[in-house]
Amino acid sequence: MTQRKRSRSIRNAAIVGVSTALLGVTAPVTASAAGGSAPEALTWSACEGTGLDPRQECATLDVPMDYADPDGPRVEMAVSRIPAERPGVRRGTLLLIAGGPGGSSLNDPSGKGQKLPEEVRDAYDLVGFAPRGLAPSTPVDCGLEHGDLATSKLRPWPAPDGSVDGNLVTARRMADACARNGGELINHLSTANEARDIDRLRAALGERRISAWGVSYGTYVGAVYGQLFPHRTDRIVLDSVDNPDPARVNRAWLAAHEQGVEDTFPHFAAWASKPGNPDRVARRAADVRPLFLRLAARLDREPIPWPGANPEELNGNVLRQTMLETFASPSRYPTLARLMRAAEQGTVPPAPEAPPAAVLQNVTAVGAGTLCNDVAWPSSPGVYEKGVAESRAKYPLTAGMPRNAMLCAAWPTVPREAPVRITDRGPSNVLLVQNERDVNTPLAGAALMREALGRRAVMVTVNSTGHDAYLANGNACGDAAVSRFLATGQRPDADAYCR
Incomplete structure (x- = not known):
């Protein structure tokens, strides 16, 4: 292994720890047209890194940087696998598709893949990958300022008075940095290209068809793959499902947070007011929401210094961002409750530990490039001013963030192709699993994917x-339905509800 590949492998372990459309149809690119010459067979070797299952092996695959020029420059795609545990009953490959954009499944065969029931592990090679742009695949980097790596900047919260002027200045600064430092590869990051990379991987694995378990943004990747290469799919599980709106794509995902918070807050309020809870913040569930809103408003006016954090203050938007992050799993509720209790007392907890700056730079660049290349965002400030005002009035918990301008509002290039429209054309081999209360991918958006398919x-x-239903935050009934489908191909006869 070269030193360059070795350093990428080391960085991947840190990346795995981080990862928490215009109307029209993209012209399908066939497997042969997408790839030019056929991909070479993969050469597997031991993976580097700690905490991995000793059975996991790694390889790299060269893919075209630009599928419109399939014989032009290439980029590397890092892949991994754990072979099926019973070769005699092996069915094929189960591809694990991470969320994001900016997430990696490279170590998932050793991680979440081992939570799969035995009959699924027996039947499938478990395969993960780092998407194009994400180390240890050929990486991209925007060279952003340290302050612009704060999560409350990447998800652009309006000013306390609702103004978006500062967000647009930030968007221009970040977009300019990506254009200046991202190289040519950042212009070729997109969901459609990730789907084409997956089909190159399928061919390199020697599989006629491939199964997949996509989570969060990975559900959109899986749906796009199934649209572009429908007859290359076997059993497809879409878990915690994105809205496939071809006019807005990721703008619809961001907007969904306002409803996702509303769906989830009552559950948090009941937990945060329960007698005997050491992190209890109120005596009654009905008191938790007004308390949160009062604290956020007070922190808007009077931020508390927070040394070591980014930004180095606890302000209203940091509290709101913490709410979004903790609502992804009830196991995280104590983080928000403790921050609320500290804010009430005018103090702060220890600063949260941040991933290495290089990892944040890489993950952010992949996310930015993919989101901004998938669909054109409006550039007019008026669009965001109107949306933020409406959102703040109707959804005060999220204070207008879900309809605000992120760096895509100032992205210097236009998308190279229209977003893929998800349709009902293709085999009936998709199972969606969706929690009723999901802050990141609300049920309402999942229903739109269901309708489209x-x-x-x-x-x-x-x-x-x-967030993440199957084998994570769902229930035994839902888990059993997905496991049965992967192991046997049997789905419910109709849409089902797991109490």
């Missing part, structure tokens, strides 16, 4: 709270 899909809705 039509006869191709069945959806299992789970009476549970949190």
